Each structure stands twice: as structure tokens, then as C-alpha cells.
Amino acid sequence: MASESSSISPPSSESVVYYKEKLKSSLPRYLLQDTNIKKSKTYKPAIYKSTRRNRQKYTQRIEEDLESQLIVYHKIYEAQDLQQFPVELVQPRENATIFSLARNEDLYGMLKTIRNFEDRFNHNYHYDWIFANNEPFTENFKALVSNMCSGTVKFIVIPKPMWDYPDFIDQTKAAESRERMGRKGVKYGELESYRHMCRFFSGLFFQMDEFKKYKYVWRVEPDVQFHCNMNYDPFKIMRENDKVYGFTMAPLEIHTTVMTLWDSTLEYMRTFPERIAANNNFAFLTDDRGKSFNMCHFWSNFEIADMDFYRSDEYMHFFNFLDKKGGIYYERWGDAPIHSIGVSILLPYSKLQYFGNTGYYHAPNLQCDGSDRMFLDNQCICDPKRDFTWSDGSCIPKFFEIHGSTLQRPEYVPENVKYLPIHNKNLRRLAMKFRGVGAWQEEFDFPYEPDKEDAKDVSEIN
Ligand SMILES: Nc1nc2c(ncn2[C@@H]2O[C@H](COP(=O)(O)OP(=O)(O)O)[C@@H](O)[C@H]2O)c(=O)[nH]1
Ligand SMILES: [Mg+2]
Numbered sequence: 001m002a003s004e005s006s007s008i009s010p011p012s013s014e015s016v017v018y019y020k021e022k023l024k025s026s027l028p029r030y031l032l033q034d035t036n037i038k039k040s041k042t043y044k045p046a047i048y049k050s051t052r053r054n055r056q057k058y059t060q061r062i063e064e065d066l067e068s069q070l071i072v073y074h075k076i077y078e079a080q081d082l083q084q085f086p087v088e089l090v091q092p093r094e095n096a097t098i099f100s101l102a103r104n105e106d107l108y109g110m111l112k113t114i115r116n117f118e119d120r121f122n123h124n125y126h127y128d129w130i131f132a133n134n135e136p137f138t139e140n141f142k143a144l145v146s147n148m149c150s151g152t153v154k155f156i157v158i159p160k161p162m163w164d165y166p167d168f169i170d171q172t173k174a175a176e177s178r179e180r181m182g183r184k185g186v187k188y189g190e191l192e193s194y195r196h197m198c199r200f201f202s203g204l205f206f207q208m209d210e211f212k213k214y215k216y217v218w219r220v221e222p223d224v225q226f227h228c229n230m231n232y233d234p235f236k237i238m239r240e241n242d243k244v245y246g247f248t249m250a251p252l253e254i255h256t257t258v259m260t261l262w263d264s265t266l267e268y269m270r271t272f273p274e275r276i277a278a279n280n281n282f283a284f285l286t287d288d289r290g291k292s293f294n295m296c297h298f299w300s301n302f303e304i305a306d307m308d309f310y311r312s313d314e315y316m317h318f319f320n321f322l323d324k325k326g327g328i329y330y331e332r333w334g335d336a337p338i339h340s341i342g343v344s345i346l347l348p349y350s351k352l353q354y355f356g357n358t359g360y361y362h363a364p365n366l367q368c369d370g371s372d373r374m375f376l377d378n379q380c381i382c383d384p385k386r387d388f389t390w391s392d393g394s395c396i397p398k399f400f401e402i403h404g405s406t407l408q409r410p411e412y413v414p415e416n417v418k419y420l421p422i423h424n425k426n427l428r429r430l431a432m433k434f435r436g437v438g439a440w441q442e443e444f445d446f447p448y449e450p451d452k453e454d455a456k457d458v459s460e461i462n
Contacts, residue, residue, distance in 0.1 A: 093125055093126075093127060093233075093235075094215070094216055094233065094235035094236055094238075094239055095213075095214055095215040095216065096127060096128075096214055096215065096216035096217065096218065096235040097127060097128040097129065097130050097211070097214045097216075097217055097218075098117070098122070098127050098128065098129040098130070098151075098217075098218050098220055099129070099130045099132070099205070099211075099217050099218065099219050099220070100113075100129070100130070100131050100132070100219070100220050100221065100222065101131075101132050101133070101197065101200070101201070101205070101221075102131055102132075102133060102221075102222050103133060103135070104133070104135065104137060104138050104141050106222040106223075107140070107141050107144065107145070109222035109223035110131075110141075110145060110222040110223075111144060111145065111148055112222075112223065112225075113220060113221065113222055113223060113224050113225070114129075114145065114148040114149055115148055116225050116226055117220055117226060118148065118149065118150050120226040120228065120229050120230055120359075121226065121229070121230040122149075122150055122151065123150050124233075125151075125233060126150045126151035126152075127151050127218075127235075128151050128152045128153070128154070128214075129149050129151055129152075129153050129154070130153075130154045130156060130210055130211070131145060131153070131154065131155050131156065132155075132156040132157075132158050132205065132208075133155075133156070133157060133158065134157075134158045134163040134193075134196070135157070136157050137155045137157075141155075142155050154210060156208065156210055158200065158208070159208070162200055162204045162205075162207075162208070163196045163200060164196065165329065166323065168324060168326070169326055169329050170326075173326075173329075173330055174192075174195075174326075174329040174330060177329070177330045177331065178190050178191070178192060178195075181256070181257075181331075181332060184256070186254065186256045186257060186332065187254055187257075188332060189256075189257075189332060194332070195328055195329050195332060197335075198328055198332070198333065198334050198335045198338075199323070199328045199329075199335075200335075201219075201300065201335035201339075202319060202322075202323075202328065202333075202334075202335040202338040202339065203310075203316065203319035203320070203323060203338075206307040206310045206311055207311065211307060214307065215239075215306060215307060215308055216235045216238055216239070216304065216305065216306055216307065217303075217304070217305055217307055218234070218235070218303070218304045219300065219301065219302065219303040219304075219305075220302075221301045221362065223362075223363070224301065224302070224360065224361060224362045225359070225360070225361040226358055226359050226360055226361075227358075227359025227360075227361060227366075227368065227380055227381045227382035228357055228358055228359035228370070228374075228375075228378040228379065228380040228381075228382070229377075229378040229379050230358060230378075231377065231378060234246060234304055234355055235304070237353065237355075238304060238306065238353065241353065242351070243306070243351055243352070243353040244305065244306040244309045244343065244347055244351040244352070245298070245303070245304070245305050245306070245309070245339070245343040245347070245351065245352050245353065246303070246304030246305070246352075246353040246354075246355050247298035247299070247300075247302065247303065247304075247352070247353070247354060247355065248299070248302045248354070248355050248356075248358055248360045248367045248389070249298075249299040249302065249360070249362075249365055249367055249388060249389055249394065249396065250296055250297060250298050250299060250340075250394060250395035250396050250398075250399065251297070251299055251365060251388070251393060251394060251395070252294075252295035252296060252297075252393065252395070252422055252423055253293075253295040253296075253297050253334065253336070253337050254295075255295055255423065257331055257332040257333065257334060258293065258295075258327070258331060258332075258333055258334075258337055259331055260325070260327055260331065261293065261322075261327055261331070261333050261337060261338075261341070262292060262293035264321070264322055264325045264327065265285075265293070265322075265341050265345070266290065268318060268321050268322075268345075269345060272317075275314065275317065275318070275346065276345050276346070277345065277346055277347050277348050278348065279348040279349060279350070280344060280345050280346070280347065280348060280349060281343070281344035281345070281347070281349040281352060281399075281402075281403075282344055282345055283402045284296055284344055284349075284395065284398060284399055284402060285297075285340070285341060285344055287421040287423075287427050288427065293337075294395075294421055294423050295422075295423045296340075296395035296398060297334075297336045297337045297339075297340035297341075297395075298336065298339065298340045298343075299336055299362070299365070300334075300335050300336040300339050300340070301336075301362045302355075302358075302360050302362065303339065304353075304355070305339075309343075309347070314346050315342055315346060318342050318345075318346060319338070319342065322338060349403050349407075350406070350407075352399075354396065354399065354400075356369050356370060356389070356410050357369055357370030357374045357375075357378060357380070359378075359380050359381070359382045361382070365388040366382055366386050366387060366388055367387065367388065367389045368380065368382035368383060368384045368386055368387040368388075368389075369384065369387050369389050369390055369410065369412065369413065370384075370410075370412060371410075371411070371412040374412070390413050390417045392420050392422070393422055394419075395419065397409075397413075397417055397418055397419040398419035401418070401419055
């Protein structure tokens with residue numbers, strides 16, 4: 001396989017300056033529509049070209065929106081404003097949407113995030129933004145949020161079956177487990193809603209009608225921050241490089257929430273070896289050749305994904321298998337480990353994309369890596385000393401170590417930064433002893449990239 005670099009090079013500063021000057025002189029004006037779009041004669045999408053074909057298309061879109069009984073707010077850009085933009089600034093966009101799940105009480109955290117996300121990225125693209133809630137959003141939420149977004153905004157009430165127990169779950173058992181985990185102080189252990197949320201993200205959201213027309217989604221949570229500009233379109237990176245899953249950070253899962261997730265994963269791999277991808281990312285998930293889960297997972301509060309994969313038989317078969325095990329409710333399996341395991345065993349690792357230098361922050365972790373040049377070009381305001389990505393508790397170094405033969409880690413990362421198997425005291429001791437040499441990894445025959453034959457071996461390991 002050809003060598004590929006996973007770091008993103010921002011566009012030249014000349015072009016950034018050019019964009020900025022253009023933006024200053026031609027900021028788009030917009031109108032905030034009220035919900036009664038049927039009466040509106042001025043409806044136009046964010047990127048509007050006044051041709052007969054477009055008019056027909058968008059009239060049809062209004063009708064579809066009304067049919068689906070959604071409350072839809074649209075920002076209206078006047079065509080002449082857009083024409084002043086450099087073409088690259090607004091077009092072409094990728095077939096993608098931003099997505100936030102939020103409660104009404106998340107309003108101010110959401111506004112803070114939107115303001116920041118628009119300033120750092122989306123004012124260049126005006127990507128659509130979908131907001132979903134298990135309850136109706138208040139008028140106040142919709143008005144303030146719409147006012148902050150630069151693209152078309154949609155508010156969705158999640159259909160009840162997508163935020164409820166499936167038939168096969170024993171709700172008494174689930175309640176007992178919540179009570180027990182709550183008593184033990186497991187984070188979110190007592191929360192029913194948290195489990196519905198995890199299931200919704202794991203296997204459901206992309207099936208909602210509103211998502212069907214989009215290929216890519218970028219998940220953004222209330223209260224997260226971006227401390228660097230994104231002077232490029234990550235969706236474009238995904239498409240041009242045929243990537244399926246984009247991530248920033250990879251911390252360790254709380255092991256008490258996934259007590260049997262690994263057993264179920266191995267059972268899946270044993271039962272359906274033909275479904276396991278060659279050259280996959282399995283080795284990322286384990287430090288002992290598959291015996292145990294090392295708790296490494298991509299932190300899904302930042303996630304850029306190709307939803308065609310989520311909607312595929314490959315992923316849905318895997319999700320349904322795990323769903324039936326009941327661990328989402330009887331334990332507290334999160335969407336982050338479920339997505340991470342899914343993309344790691346069902347896809348070649350070359351489909352996974354690390355996004356560096358975003359300055360992304362979700363409490364308590366910060367991604368603040370990058371070269372000096374990137375810090376300048378992207379106007380980062382985070383402290384690199386607080387970077388979690390390449391620190392001891394992070395699994396990102398492991399991702400690059402195990403795929404080192406074909407995947408170059410970013411040049412700016414010092415050579416002495418190594419993955420430490422945090423979750424396992426014995427392995428950690430071994431790694432500390434041989435730190436910098438990588439001998440502990442040889443002990444376990446790394447890099448380990450199981451192909452279909454290897455997947456069968458997993459049964460022998462266990
Ligand atoms: N609508 C709705 N959103 C929720 C609920 N619980 C969590 N969320 C959203 O789900 C995402 C993850 O929840 P969060 O509390 O941040 O969990 P954490 O990131 O794992 O600590 C955030 O976007 C929340 O706004 C809920 O009960 N209803
Ligand atoms: Mg969160």
C-alpha cells in the first residue's frame with residue numbers, strides 16, 4: 001500500500017488572507033424565517049442560484065419538509081451576496097450535515113459551541129445543521145439557535161421508538177442494573193436517558209429520514225470548543241481520500257461500563273469471520289492479541305462519519321448483534337466503544353482518518369497538537385502543554401504505531417512519544433521498563449493486523 005500521511009495541510013496563508021478580505025467586504029445578509037414556510041414566497045436555500053431547475057427543486061423540498069411535519073427554519077441568503085464570495089468559499093459543498101443532539105436545557109452550551117464552530121469553520125461553508133431532541137425544542141431554543149447558525153437549520157423530535165427500550169430488553173433487569181451501577185458510583189450509571197442516548201447514537205440516528213439525503217455527518221456537542229481555525233473542509237478530505245470515520249481523540253473507556261462488550265465482540269468475530277475486514281484496526285483495541293479490550297476508543301463526541309457505512313448491512317448487522325446482547329441497558333455500553341469497535345473490525349484501517357490541530361475541547365480533554373506553523377496559520381489559542389492527544393493517557397500514539405508501516409504520524413510529534421497500555425498494570429510495567437524501545441510490543445507480536453484467518457484464531461485465544 002502506498003505511504004499516506006494522515007496530517008492535514010492547511011491551505012496556504014495567502015489564500016486564507018484572500019478569503020478573509022473577501023469575507024469582510026461581503027458578509028451574507030440573512031433573514032430568519034418563521035415556521036410557517038408554506039406562506040413564504042422568499043424561501044431560498046443557503047446556496048442559491050436562481051435557475052428554473054433550482055426553483056422547482058427547492059419548491060419540492062419545501063413540500064417534502066412540510067409533509068414530514070418538521071419545523072424548519074431557513075436562513076435566506078440573497079443571491080447577489082453570495083456571488084461576491086470567491087467560489088471556493090461557498091461551493092461546492094460536500095453532501096454533509098452537522099448534527100447535534102441536545103436538550104432544551106443545553107441551549108446556552110449549544111449557542112456557545114455554534115458561535116465558536118461558525119467562527120472557526122462553518123462561516124466558510126454554511127453547512128446544514130440538524131438538531132435533534134427526544135422532546136420538542138422550545139420556541140426560544142429554535143429562535144436563538146437558528147439565529148446563530150449560518151446554514152439551513154432543522155429541528156427534529158426523535159420518534160419514540162428510537163428513544164425507548166426495544167422489545168427484547170428486560171426492563172426490570174435494566175432498572176436493577178442502573179440501581180447497582182448508580183450505587184457503585186459509575187459515571188451516568190443510574191441514568192436511563194443516557195442509555196437511550198447511547199443506543200440512539202450507536203445505531204439509530206442515521207436512519208432518521210432527515211439524514212437519509214446526506215452522506216457525511218459531523219457530530220458536535222453542546223459545550224465543546226474549537227481552539228483552532230479549520231481552514232479546510234474535513235468532509236472534502238473524507239470524500240477525496242475515501243475515508244469513512246474521522247476522529248480527534250482516543251481516551252480510555254471506563255471499564256465498569258463495558259464489562260462484557262469485549263466478549264460479545266469476540267463472539268461476533270468468531271461467528272462471522274467472513275464479515276471481518278482484512279487489514280483492519282483490531283490491534284488498536286487490544287494490547288494482548290485479543291484477550292482483553294484495552295479500553296481504547298475514538299471519542300465519538302467528535303465524529304465525522306460516512307453514514308453510508310453506518311446504514312450498510314455490514315455495520316447494522318454488527319450493531320443489531322450487540323443491541324440484542326442488551327449491554328447498552330444491562331451495562332452502559334457507550335456509542336463511542338460501539339462505533340470504535342465497529343469501524344475497527346469491519347473496515348480496513350486505511351478508512352480511518354485522524355484530524356489533528358483542531359484545538360478541539362470536550363471536558364476534560366483537549367486536542368492541542370500541531371506544528372508552530374499550524375498554530376500560526378490556524379490561529380490556535382490552546383496551550384500545547386495541555387494536549388491530551390499525544391499524552392500518556394491517550395491511544396492516538398498506538399493508532400500510528402501499529403500502522404507505522406503505511407501510516408506516517410504527524411511530523412510535529414516528538415519521537416519519544418509512545419503509547420502506554422494504561423489499563424493493564426502488568427503490560428504497563430513492561431512498557432515502562434522498555435519505554436522508547438518498543439520491546440514490550442514485540443513481546444506481543446506487534447504490529448498485529450488480523451486478516452480473516454486471524455479472526456478465526458480469536459476463538460483459540462479465548
Ligand atoms: N435530547 C437529549 N439529549 C441528550 C440527553 N442526554 C444526553 N444528551 C446529549 O447527548 C450528548 C452526550 O451527552 P453528554 O451529557 O455530553 O455525555 P458525555 O459526553 O458522555 O459526558 C450531548 O449532545 C447531550 O446534549 C437526553 O436525555 N436528551
Ligand atoms: Mg458530552
